[in-house]
Amino acid sequence: MSGFVAELEQEARRGHHALEAFLRGRRFPVVDGRSVTFVWRGEADEVLLRHWIHGLPGGLPFHRVPGAGLWFLAIDVPEGSRVEYKIEVARWGERRLMADPLNEHHAADPYGANSVVHAQGYAPPEWIAHDAEARAGELREHAVRSQAYGGERRVQVYLPARFRTTRRYPLLVVHDGEDYLRFAALKTVLDNLIHRLELPSMVVALTQSPNRLEEYADDPRQARFLVDELVPELERAYPLVQKPAARGMMGASFGAVASLSAAWRHQGVFGNLLLQSGSFVFTDIGQHDRGPLFDPVVRFVNAFRRNPGRPAEHIYLSCGVYESLIYYNRSLMPLLSKSGMTVRFSESHDGHNWENWRDRLREGLSWLFPGPLWMVYE
Amino acid sequence: MARKIVLIGPQRLQPTLAATVESLGVAGRIAAVTAGWEEREGEDRELHEHLGGRTTNLEAWTRVEDVMSADGELTGMIRQRADRLRAAHELYRLRLAHALDAARELLKREPQAGFEDLLEAEREAALRAVRVVDASHLERVSAIHAEFGAEAQPARRTSIRKHRAELEAQLKPCELLCIAGGHVVVLLHRLALLDVLGLWGERRPIVAWSAGAMALAERVVLFHDDPPQGAGNAEVYEPGLAAYSGLVPLPHARRRLRLHDGVRVGLMARRFAPDRCVALDALTRVEWDGSAWRGEAGTQQLDRQGHLTEVRS
Structure with a gap:
C-alpha cells in the first residue's frame, strides 16, 4: 500500500x-x-x-x-x-x-x-511547446488529381520558414497528416526542430484519407497515389531534392502500415520511413482475431515477412510497451535489420495514442533527417 | 598598432552591432560577410539598415559559387578535400568519444579522503589524452588543407584572382569588416579560399558574431551538449583563420550547453585551457587588442571548477 x-x-x-x-x-x-x-x-x-x-x-x-x-x-x-x-x-x-x-x-x-x-520521470518534452523565437513555417492547401482514387485529393503542404524556391528541400509525406497537426502538434514540432537546426528545412506533405481503415490497409491505390501522383506533383510544384535519400514517409497505426506497404510495393522511391505503433499484425499459424478490417493487413505483413526486400534505407520504428502491438513491432525488428536496412527501434512506456507518437518525433525525425545543428551558428 | 577584433553575441533578436560599430568610432563604409547564410547571403537588408546603409556585402558565398562553376578542376579538388575531411573527422570522433568518456568519468568521481592527489593526477592525464586526440586531428586536417593548397594553388587561378581583385577594390574604402554567423565551415572555407583576411590586412578592425567569431579563432570548436542524436561531445573541427588567439567562442552557449552541469563545464574549460571558453550569448562582447582580451560586464567564461565567471583581461 x-x-x-x-x-x-x-x-x-x-x-x-x-x-x-x-x-x-x-x-x-x-x-x-x-x-x-x-x-x-x-x-x-x-x-x-x-x-x-x-x-x-x-x-x-x-x-x-x-x-x-x-x-x-x-x-x-x-x-x-x-x-x-x-x-x-x-x-x-x-x-x-x-x-x-x-x-x-x-x-x-x-x-x-x-x-x-x-508517472514519475515523465514530463512532456519542451520542444512541443510554441517557441516565440522559432520562425514559423507555412501551411498551404494543395489539390492533387488522382486517377488511383478518382477525383481530387487535398493535401496540406508545410513549407519551412525562410522557404526559397532557389534551394532544394527534402520531402516528408505524412499519413493522417491533419491528425498529426491537431493531436501531435506537428507544425509546432517542425517549426521548433527546424529552428533548433535539429532538422533540415524540409517540405512536409500532410495527407488525410477519407477512409483510412480501407485505404491504409495495403490498398494498392494508396501506394499508386503516393508514388505516381503525389510525389511527382509535389516535385513539379516545389523545389525538392529528387532522390530517395531525401524522401521520407511516416505514419502511425494503420498509417504506418500504409507507409511500409507503399514503400515495399515501390522500392527505391523512399529512402526513409518513420513507422509509429504500426498495426503490423501477422499470423504464423491459423487465423488472426482482430476482425475483418485487419484481413488485408495480415495478408500484407505475412507476405512482407516472407519477402521483405528493401523498402527503404533507413527505418525508424517505435511502439509503446503498453500496446497490444508491441509484440508485432518487436518481431519486425530482426527481420528489417537482416535485410540490410539501417533500423532503429524505440520503445516507450506509453500506449497507442497521439501523444506517444508526438513524443517520439524528435528522435525519429532527427535520426532520419539530421539537421545542420553542429555546423550552423546564427 | 595591431587590429582590434570584437566578438559579440548573436544578433537576430537583440542586435548590438550598431552600438559596437559606434563604440569603435567607425563612421565610414563597412564591409560585410554573410557567406555563412549560404544561398540567403544576399538577404542582408536588415543588417544593411541596422548599420545605417553603410555596408558593402562582399558576396563571398556567391563568388565561390561562381569560381566553382567556372573552374571544374578546382571544384573536383574541393570535393576531394571535403571527402578526406569527412573521413578524418569520422575517425577522430571514434577516438574522441573514448577519451572524453574517461575524462568525464574521472571528473564525476568524488575524491577519496587522503587520495585527492591521485584522482587529480588521473584527471589531468585523461584531459591530456583528450588534448592529444584534438591536436593530432588538427594536424591531420592541416595536412589535408596543405595538400589542397599545394595542388590547387588558388592564388594562381584566374577564376580566383579575378574575385580577389574585386574584393580588394571593395575592401579599400571600408573602415570595418563585419562577419556574420551561419554555417561555420562554409564560411571558413570561403573566407580562406578568397583570402579575405589577407586582403583586409592587419590594421583595420573586425567585428564578428556566432559562426563569424568561430571562423576567426585558432581552432573551430563545434559543440552541443544535448543533440537529438549522439553523445554531445564538443569537437575540434579544424584550424580557424587564427585572427586572434587565446579564446574559444561559444555562441548561443545557454541554448547549446548545459551550463549548470559542473562536470561538462569544467571539462570544456580544462580541455581547451589555457584558452578561455567564452559564452557568447545575446548582449555579450569581448574585445581583442592583439595581445589581450577584455570582456564587457556580464560576459562570462567557463572555469575549471565548472562555474561561469566574468571575463577579465
Whole structure:
C-alpha cells in the first residue's frame, strides 16, 4: 500500500474535516514513486479505471472509503510512463464514462479526450511547446488529381520558414497528416526542430484519407497515389531534392502500415520511413482475431515477412510497451535489420495514442533527417 | 598598432552591432560577410539598415559559387578535400568519444579522503589524452588543407584572382569588416579560399558574431551538449583563420550547453585551457587588442571548477 493511501484511510477515519484538509491543494492522481493513486469523489455503486494498457484487466475497480463519498485506486506504474485513461462510474444501474474531474492533464484524439497520468520521470518534452523565437513555417492547401482514387485529393503542404524556391528541400509525406497537426502538434514540432537546426528545412506533405481503415490497409491505390501522383506533383510544384535519400514517409497505426506497404510495393522511391505503433499484425499459424478490417493487413505483413526486400534505407520504428502491438513491432525488428536496412527501434512506456507518437518525433525525425545543428551558428 | 577584433553575441533578436560599430568610432563604409547564410547571403537588408546603409556585402558565398562553376578542376579538388575531411573527422570522433568518456568519468568521481592527489593526477592525464586526440586531428586536417593548397594553388587561378581583385577594390574604402554567423565551415572555407583576411590586412578592425567569431579563432570548436542524436561531445573541427588567439567562442552557449552541469563545464574549460571558453550569448562582447582580451560586464567564461565567471583581461 502506498504511503498516500495509508494516510488517506487514516484521515478518512478521523472524519470529514480531516479528510478535506488532507486532500486540499493536492494534485490528482497522486504520484508517489512508482505508486499512482487515482481518486474519484461522489456517490456510486462502482467506479472503474478504464485504460488501454495491454495485459492488465480493462476495468480496474476503485476501493470505496466508507462514509466519505470517496473512491481510490492505487496501481504500480513504471518510471517514465504516460498512461491515458477514463473513469467509469456506475450508479442506479447506469454507467458513465468520463475524464477524471480531478486531473488537469488531458490528451485529445479523434475520438475525444482522455485523462493522462504523468508517472514519475515523465514530463512532456519542451520542444512541443510554441517557441516565440522559432520562425514559423507555412501551411498551404494543395489539390492533387488522382486517377488511383478518382477525383481530387487535398493535401496540406508545410513549407519551412525562410522557404526559397532557389534551394532544394527534402520531402516528408505524412499519413493522417491533419491528425498529426491537431493531436501531435506537428507544425509546432517542425517549426521548433527546424529552428533548433535539429532538422533540415524540409517540405512536409500532410495527407488525410477519407477512409483510412480501407485505404491504409495495403490498398494498392494508396501506394499508386503516393508514388505516381503525389510525389511527382509535389516535385513539379516545389523545389525538392529528387532522390530517395531525401524522401521520407511516416505514419502511425494503420498509417504506418500504409507507409511500409507503399514503400515495399515501390522500392527505391523512399529512402526513409518513420513507422509509429504500426498495426503490423501477422499470423504464423491459423487465423488472426482482430476482425475483418485487419484481413488485408495480415495478408500484407505475412507476405512482407516472407519477402521483405528493401523498402527503404533507413527505418525508424517505435511502439509503446503498453500496446497490444508491441509484440508485432518487436518481431519486425530482426527481420528489417537482416535485410540490410539501417533500423532503429524505440520503445516507450506509453500506449497507442497521439501523444506517444508526438513524443517520439524528435528522435525519429532527427535520426532520419539530421539537421545542420553542429555546423550552423546564427 | 595591431587590429582590434570584437566578438559579440548573436544578433537576430537583440542586435548590438550598431552600438559596437559606434563604440569603435567607425563612421565610414563597412564591409560585410554573410557567406555563412549560404544561398540567403544576399538577404542582408536588415543588417544593411541596422548599420545605417553603410555596408558593402562582399558576396563571398556567391563568388565561390561562381569560381566553382567556372573552374571544374578546382571544384573536383574541393570535393576531394571535403571527402578526406569527412573521413578524418569520422575517425577522430571514434577516438574522441573514448577519451572524453574517461575524462568525464574521472571528473564525476568524488575524491577519496587522503587520495585527492591521485584522482587529480588521473584527471589531468585523461584531459591530456583528450588534448592529444584534438591536436593530432588538427594536424591531420592541416595536412589535408596543405595538400589542397599545394595542388590547387588558388592564388594562381584566374577564376580566383579575378574575385580577389574585386574584393580588394571593395575592401579599400571600408573602415570595418563585419562577419556574420551561419554555417561555420562554409564560411571558413570561403573566407580562406578568397583570402579575405589577407586582403583586409592587419590594421583595420573586425567585428564578428556566432559562426563569424568561430571562423576567426585558432581552432573551430563545434559543440552541443544535448543533440537529438549522439553523445554531445564538443569537437575540434579544424584550424580557424587564427585572427586572434587565446579564446574559444561559444555562441548561443545557454541554448547549446548545459551550463549548470559542473562536470561538462569544467571539462570544456580544462580541455581547451589555457584558452578561455567564452559564452557568447545575446548582449555579450569581448574585445581583442592583439595581445589581450577584455570582456564587457556580464560576459562570462567557463572555469575549471565548472562555474561561469566574468571575463577579465
